[in-house]
Amino acid sequence: MAMHLASMVHGSARDREGQYQTQHSQLQHANYYQPQPPQPKRQYSTPTSAPQHSQAQPHTLDYQYQRxxxxxxxxxxxxxxxxxxxxxxxLHIADADKATSESGNQSPRSQQSSPQPQPQTHHQENLSQSFRSTGSPSAASNHSASGSYYLGQPLNSMEPHSQRQHAPIAQGVKRDTMPPQSMSPYNPPTYVQSPYSASPGASSVTSYYSPEPQSYPNLGMYSQRPLPSNFQPQTMPLPLPSPSANGSNPWQHHHYISASSQSAFPQSQDRYICSTCNKAFSRPSSLRIHSHSHTGEKPYKCPQPGCGKAFSVRSNMKRHERGCHASSGATMTA
DNA sequence: CCCTCTGTTCAC
DNA sequence: GTGAACAGAGG
Structure with a gap:
């Protein structure tokens, strides 16, 4: 897959000017699709789902989607x-004045390189990451080990259509307690680099697609649970505990679900839960797409000149093309 | 087995 | 007409 992506990345972006369907390439090209640049006005805003982003795509939440x-x-x-x-x-410290207790805070230069507002951020980050990881504190230190996304964005925007058909799990869980601030582990301040390809791992990981002009809200937004949809979320130690403070990790004792138990549940069940609306998805990609509804991201722009419409879902964009520009454009290769 | 992509379908 | 979710296909 990786290679696949890589290859795509290489010869795609311009290859298919008409198709603009290389999301993968997008990560490399800031302008993923926009055959026609001039589109100053916002096509529309999604009143339903994304109240705040109406102003602009650049959302507060970054979403670095890691695959x-x-x-x-x-x-x-x-x-x-x-x-x-x-x-x-x-030496300087010791020599001159230890009172400054520089050691207490981050090294001066570390700050410059990583604009970390406060250590707390880091803490929360770990926290949010870990609490769902597996409850393992160790996971906190390296959340990469866990497989969890979390969609925790500042927007409280509940799903407009409110769980269309299934809202299996998490419904019971109240995430509202989750303060927005603590939600976004990787806040913009954290990355100051280009919004595109914001994925920090871009260098090493095949951070495939990061179409949005704003860096992805990141995995912080999503939570993947190894739990079946019928599993009660109560185990979710989500918000309140501020374990970091006292060192006693709340996750420590709360065991998620044993491997054996997991096997008992169909893995195909909705395991990816949007923390924003608690909607569950069986696929990470679905969750990602879904997240667009919250973030207001519309990475897919109608290539038709003059039509500045953007869509959060590619197929929707295609459909739009077919429907609206069927006669005019016909740029569609297929 | 898991993931993404795409097309289809439903709801508004 | 569009947003959003699902299911199948392909890798």
Missing amino acids: HPQSPPSPPVEDQKPSLPSISSL
């Missing part, structure tokens, strides 16, 4: 983990 639930992008904070204070600084 591997189990190997999320190593957050920059981790990457650029506060390196130990340089010896010189230490």
Whole structure:
């Protein structure tokens, strides 16, 4: 797959000008599709789902979608983990004044490299990541091991259509307690690099697609649970506990579900839960697409010149083309 | 086995 | 006409 992506990335973007269907390539090309650049006005806003983004796509939430639930992008904070204070600084400190207790905070330079507002952020990050990982504190330190997405975005926008047909699980769980701030582990401040290809792991991981102009809200937004839809979410130690404070990890004792138990449940069940609306999906990709409804992301733009419409779902865009530009465009190769 | 992509279908 | 979810196909 990786190679596949890679190949796509290579010769795609321009190859299919008419198809603009290389999301993969998008990650490399900031302008994924926009055959026609001039589209100053917003086509429309989605009143239903994304109240806030009406103003602009650049959302507050970043969504770095990593394709591997189990190997999320190593957050920059981790990457650029506060390196130990340089010896010189230490010396300096010891020498001059320890009172400053520089050691207490991040090394000065680490801050510059990773604009981490406060250590807390890091904490919460781990927290949000870990709590669903498996409850294993160790997982917290390296959430990459866990396979969990979490869709936790500031928007409280509940699903407009409210769980269309199934709202199996999580319904009972109240995430509202989740403060937006704590929700986005990887906040924009964390990445200052280009919004595109924001995925920190882009370098190493085949961070395939990051079409949106704004970096992905990231996995922080999603939660993948190894649990069946019928499994009660009560185990979810979500919000409140501020374990980091006292060191006693709440997750520690709360066991999710044993492997054996897991096997008991069909894995095909909805395992990916949108933390925003608690809707469950059986596929990560579905969840990702779904997330667009919350974020208002519309990565797929109608290639037809003059038509600035954008869609969050590719097939919808295609359909739009067929329907609206069938006669005019016919750019569709297929 | 898991994932993404695409087309289809439903609901508004 | 469009948003959104599902299911099948393909990798």
